[in-house]
Amino acid sequence: MPSQFNVFDVSAEFLMDVANLVSTSPHKLSKEDIINSFDKNPNYINLAISQCILLGLIEIQGGFYIGSLKIASLIKSSERSQHKIQFRSVLQKYPLFLLFITFISKGYNIIESAKMVKGIFRLTVSEKIIEKSLKNWGIYADLIILDKNVIKIPEAEAALPTEYVKNLLKALKAELQANLFLIDTMGPSVYSYLIEKKINIDDLSYALINYENEPKLSANKSSQMLEFFLYKLAEDKKIDVKSYNGPIQLGNALRANKSILSNHSNLITGFGTIRNMAHHDPDKETGKPWEFTPQGAIITTLAVPTLMRSLYIYSTEMKQEF
Numbered sequence: 329m330p331s332q333f334n335v336f337d338v339s340a341e342f343l344m345d346v347a348n349l350v351s352t353s354p355h356k357l358s359k360e361d362i363i364n365s366f367d368k369n370p371n372y373i374n375l376a377i378s379q380c381i382l383l384g385l386i387e388i389q390g391g392f393y394i395g396s397l398k399i400a401s402l403i404k405s406s407e408r409s410q411h412k413i414q415f416r417s418v419l420q421k422y423p424l425f426l427l428f429i430t431f432i433s434k435g436y437n438i439i440e441s442a443k444m445v446k447g448i449f450r451l452t453v454s455e456k457i458i459e460k461s462l463k464n465w466g467i468y469a470d471l472i473i474l475d476k477n478v479i480k481i482p483e484a485e486a487a488l489p490t491e492y493v494k495n496l497l498k499a500l501k502a503e504l505q506a507n508l509f510l511i512d513t514m515g516p517s518v519y520s521y522l523i524e525k526k527i528n529i530d531d532l533s534y535a536l537i538n539y540e541n542e543p544k545l546s547a548n549k550s551s552q553m554l555e556f557f558l559y560k561l562a563e564d565k566k567i568d569v570k571s572y573n574g575p576i577q578l579g580n581a582l583r584a585n586k587s588i589l590s591n592h593s594n595l596i597t598g599f600g601t602i603r604n605m606a607h608h609d610p611d612k613e614t615g616k617p618w619e620f621t622p623q624g625a626i627i628t629t630l631a632v633p634t635l636m637r638s639l640y641i642y643s644t645e646m647k648q649e650f
Contacts, residue, residue: 333424333449333523334382336375337457340419340468342368344403344411346376347385351395351403358392383418416469420504421530423523424449428462429472430511438463438474448520471504506533514633518640525560527553535629543625544606544618550629551575551603557636558582558596561643576600587643595635602628 349365350357363373377393380386385403387394395403403414419425424445431441442459445451451458466472510532511519522529532553535546558578562569565587572578579596582588588596602624609617634650641647 332382333422334378334451335424335453335458335461336379337461338372338376338379340412340415340465342366342372342376343380343383343385344408344415346373346380347395347399347414348403348408348411350380350386350393351400353395356389356392356394362393383422385415385418412469415465416471419465419469420471420507423519424451424458425462425466426507426511427516427519428458429466430508430516433508434512444516448516502537503533506536510536510633513630514637515641517644518633518637521640522557527556527560529553532629532632535625539625539629540622543622544620546625547602547620547628548606550625550632551599551606554596554599554632554636555603557639561587561639565643574600575603582639582643588639589642589648592635592639592642599628599632599635 345366346362349362353361359374359377362377363370366373377386381388384396385399387396394400399414399418403411406414427448428441428445431444432438436444438459439455442455442462445462446453446455446458463472463474467474507529510529514522519529531549535550535553539546555575555578558575559569562572562578562582562585565582565585567581567585569578569581572581576597579588579593579600583590583593605611605618606620611618638650641649
C-alpha cells in the first residue's frame with residue numbers, strides 16, 4: 329500500500345489554520361515561517377503541515393509551501409467559521425476516511441473500523457490515533473454524528489445563509505454518497521487496489537451523479553475507469569501493456585494470459601464497445617454520433633464497479649463471482 333496516506337493526531341481546526349496561513353500568504357512560506365506563525369509545539373505544527381499536504385490543503389514546491397491550486401482561493405476568501413466546508417471537500421475524498429466510514433456504515437464499531445483501515449493501508453500509527461483523528465475530523469466537517477457508534481450525515485447545513493453555500497454542500501453530500509455506494513459495490517479490497525494504483529474514483533462518482541443530465545459523458549467516464557483498471561491489472565500480470573489499446577485488447581491479453589475467464593473477456597468486449605460508442609464519434613458505419621439515454625448511462629456506470637470486482641477476485645483468488 330502506498331505511503332502517500334497517513335493519519336496524525338492534529339485537530340481539524342488547526343489544519344485549516346495552517347492551510348489558511350499558507351493560502352493567504354502572497355509568497356511561498358518555509359517550514360520555519362509556518363512554525364513562527366503559531367504559538368504551538370513545533371512537533372505538532374510539523375505534523376499539521378504533513379497532514380495538510382496529504383489531504384491536499386497545501387502543496388510543497390522546491391522546499392517551500394504554497395496553497396493548493398484547487399482550494400486556496402476558496403480558503404482565503406472564506407470566514408474562519410466556514411473553513412469546515414473546505415475541509416469537508418478534501419476529507420470526503422481522502423481514502424482513509426472514506427474506508428473508515430464505509431466500515432462503520434456496515435455495522436463495525438469505531439475501533440474495529442480504525443483497525444481495518446490501519447491494516448489495509450499498512451499504517452504504522454496506532455488505531456487509537458486513527459480512530460480519534462478521523463472521528464474528530466468528521467465531526468468538525470459535519471460529516472459525522474455519533475449515535476451508538478453509527479455514522480449519520482446531518483442536515484444542519486440548511487442554516488447557512490447563502491444559496492451558493494447551500495448548493496455546494498448539496499453537491500458535496502451527493503459526492504460522498506456516491507463514493508460510499510461505489511466502495512460498497514466494488515468492495516474494500518478493490519478500492520484499496522485502485523488507491524494503490526493511483527486510480528481515482530472521482531470519474532465514476534461523477535458518472536453516478538450526472539447520468540441523467542450528461543448520459544454520454546457519464547458512460548464515457550465509467551467505461552474509461554474500466555480501461556484504467558484493466559491496464560493496471562494487465563501490468564501486474566507482466567503483460568506488455570504498451571502493445572495494446574483500449575479495453576477490448578487489454579481484455580483479450582488478460583484472457584490469453586489466463587488471468588481472467590472467457591466470460592470475463594466477453595463482458596469486457598461489451599464495455600469496450602460502449603467505450604467506443606461514448607468516446608469515438610462518428611460511428612464508422614453510419615457516419616453519425618451515438619446518442620446515450622440515462623438508462624444506458626446508469627447501466628454502464630453500475631456494472632463497471634461490479635465487473636472490476638469480479639475481475640479482481642478471480643485474478644487474485646480464482647473466485648468466480650459477478
